Amino acid sequence: AQSVTQLDSQVPVFEEAPVELRCNYSSSVSVYLFWYVQYPNQGLQLLLKYLSGSTLVESINGFEAEFNKSQTSFHLRKPSVHISDTAEYFCAVSGFSGGYNKLIFGAGTRLAVHP
């Protein structure tokens, strides 16, 4: 069975500072990894994903994540955050289980960017 652990429930940071949101996963099978973002009072939307190929994946708004198989991690990073990045971020792992594809979410990390 797959599982996801997000190591920080809240991350406060000042605007223009770098940030890293940590995610570790466990799985006995090959996995696909995702980061979703949830802005206040909205549903989740996909930020970026790792399916195969290059272990470094990027989003259109400057976030990146690196798949590290040996450390079973998929940390999310941004070199300089903006106020508009304030949101909750969910790491997720997907894999076949019981004959169907399932997505398992972490508990979420609330990123608060302060001026």
Next chain:
Amino acid sequence: NAGVTQTPKFRILKIGQSMTLQCTQDMNHNYMYWYRQDPGMGLKLIYYSVGAGITDKGEVPNGYNVSRSTTEDFPLRLELAAPSQTSVYFCASENWTGNTGELFFGEGSRLTVL
């Protein structure tokens, strides 16, 4: 392009009442999901469906039922509401074609059971 539409957005129920949360998608996606989101707990899968006429339990199915009579609709029914079902419910859909894709979420339905 509506995507995934959930109704109602807010609802207050009394203990023991029943209700149905509606979910419809216009993207012809085969997979649909219901999640509940509780503070500090992330999203927990309640039920999912891989196509019309096929549903299965997720992690936390007790107290809920679903049906999938059409590709577009995936309603979630609460038969006897309990305070433990106070939560935000999200419906999602996915066009799964053998390689995992992207889930599209509705805006959520906030349910309070008093």
